[in-house]
Amino acid sequence: MAYVAVKGGERAIDNAHAWLAEARRGNPAVPDLTLAQIQQQMGRAVDRVMAEGALYDPELAALAIKQAQGDLIEAAFLLRAYRTTLPRFGYAAPVDTAAMALRRRISAVYKDLPGGQLLGPTYDYTHRLLDFLLAAGATPPPAAEAAEPAAAMPRVADILAQEGLIETHTDTGTEPGDLTREPLAFPAGRDIRLQALARGDEGFLLAMGYSTQRGWGGSHPFVGELRVGEVTVEITPPELGFAIDIGDITLTECALVNQFKGSKTVPPQFTSGYGLTFGHAERKAMGMALVDRAMRAEELGEDATAPAQNIEFVLYHSDNIEGTGFVEHLKLPHYVDFQSELEAIRRMREDTK
Amino acid sequence: MTLSLPGFADPVADAQACFRAVLTAMSRPGTPQRITSPLTPPAPLGIAAAAVLLTLVDGDTSLYLADHFANAADWLRFHCGTDPSPDRTTAGFVLADSLPDLATLAQGSDEAPQDSATLLLPVESLTAGARFTLRGPGLQAPTPLAVTGLPPDFAARWAANHAQFPRGIDLILCAGDTLVALPRSLSLGEA
């Protein structure tokens, strides 16, 4: 029988995409998901996709989640690919998290503090029992409302700083780098590191942060403060010359307080690890803060031996869009390389006979 | 007012065509490339030099303009979206009216030799004048080049630039609508 080389790549792709679209929709007898439903009822997924997709747009994130059948890394990839060629109109001023309109704010290092502890909408003390009423579509009773919204509360790091017990950072006036424009280079400053972690994979940051707690580069962390709420974003258009408010975004901020024994030049004091992420994403912000502090080992004169302390290792592997691409590309045909390996191994076996 | 002069008629296609001309010029040193897109840059800026700047310079790069080209500053500011830099020693692109001391321009480092200047130099002619023989990557055989408008000691000055490879500047010679590129990898002798 005559051999005919494989053809039909074009048709195979078209058919695969059609099947994918059908599978995505599922049974047409089941109502189609709306973006509003995703945005309203899968908020944590939307938040994660915005953070890792590096684009604050809940509606587009909802669309990405729908398009990706709930595969959140795929959804973040869709957002990244969308944002990458958007024109830049300007740069926002740094947001002021001390002025955050809080929905949650806790500190593990003080029993009480100015502004108080604000538990907010947390899973922390829920009993993880599947709620069959939810399956039945029950509407929850209305939650109690405070008489007035929480006032702005000082950051715990600022409280510690008043006593000089924690390191302080002064604004050097230098513009932070921009990972989305300039490729990573080493040594990478903390601005670049935090930027990479803010876009980094939640699971990776969780695992790396966890490893520091288990002795792989321990840094004795306390949660100085974790806060979630809305901040205002401002830009100053050059033609106006003054700042204008362009909207509010939800952020989660985590400030860790870590032991530091001091060095020849610095008295013993607390140091900090910092995490900041789009949306309500406490696990991500905490993992980020742990890893941020771990990566400061060398700067603070500590032994840098653990994976989480290796800046190059962490930064080159935190991005799940890069990671998923390179891992999954192994599915692409490699038969030419494999053929050369086949020939080489046959030749080597021949030679050793 | 030079601002009234337009840039590329078709910014996307003209920039692409100009880029390919520069890419070919850089890949085949000494081979003249013509810029065919219509362009009316403000004097004394020539067509080839203007096209190269429109194609490659923007707010993400730095451009140093010799005083001779001050008349074109506003035009470049508008069409490239960049403020010409006063610092010749760090600029990524340098437009000169006579060959500067090449060692005073950004040379790049051993680790990042790409952080070096690209020098644009208008000359009178790329078909007649002092004769050179070019050798190096991009050239299958020694290739002749004739230029009017280079200083008499150019070959020695270029040799000093080439000797620092991989550091060193890359030179684009422009005459009217024609350009020739001399990358740092090129060795050049008098013919």
Added chain:
Amino acid sequence: MTTISGYNFAYLDEQTKRMIRRALLKAVAIPGHQIPFGSREMPLPYGWGTGGIQITAAILGADDVLKVIDQGADDTTNAVSIRRFFAKTAGVATTTRTDAATVIQTRHRIPEAPLTENQILVYQVPQPEPLVKLEPSRAETRRMHALAEYGAMHVRLYEDITRYGQVAISYDYPVMVNDRYLMAPSPIPAFDNPKLHQMPALQLFGAGREKRIYAIPPYTNVRSLDFEDHPFRAGRAPHACGLCGADTSYLDEVVVDNAGGRLFVCSDTDYCETRRDAGHVGEAA
């Protein structure tokens, strides 16, 4: 001109193209040296050729004729997908014929037919750093390239020779470019390495995930690392193509039945078709 609305010609915005174009020119001026660039997330995943796609997008013009191959074949799904991407975003003509193309984007092969001065070959590169298996830190490899400190690679190859009697690298075989930079030629089979040397076409290499661009100008010396007593040798399956009878081309090995039957056919599908059109016949045809 653009055939998909809302996006620029060839997808990338002009500012991104300028950034890539500047990097490309420096890459040509410093043959074999990896230039870091602000690689963008593309609508295809990292690993699918985002580096090559970004280079192609930055060089492509409306008059270009584009050919895309993966494993030497025009009809592999990834090649089809990338060719469609540019047909859709740039509206350029595409071809499967090597001699009709002005720009050829490739993954893992160099076409069999010699390329000309009027062509540009764009490689998709997964790992641009040839020293990566010896030194994982990019800060360190950057220093090694600056000092042309390549002794470790020679030692590695020599260890292969002492253990196996030959160098055990069969693809992505490291080369010296213009006697200065050690370079990863991308995972082409070592069989293709000799074509890198003094090629009339310009060769551009893009690594999207690793954010590096590098180049080999036309007619540039490219030497596969070897030793005087163990010269470089490139392997291919010792057969003739079953379809066109070619006995010098790189062959794919196809398993044709459950009894271990094998058929060897050209990996370069255009080369094979061109030969068959010219009347060459292999044993299985």
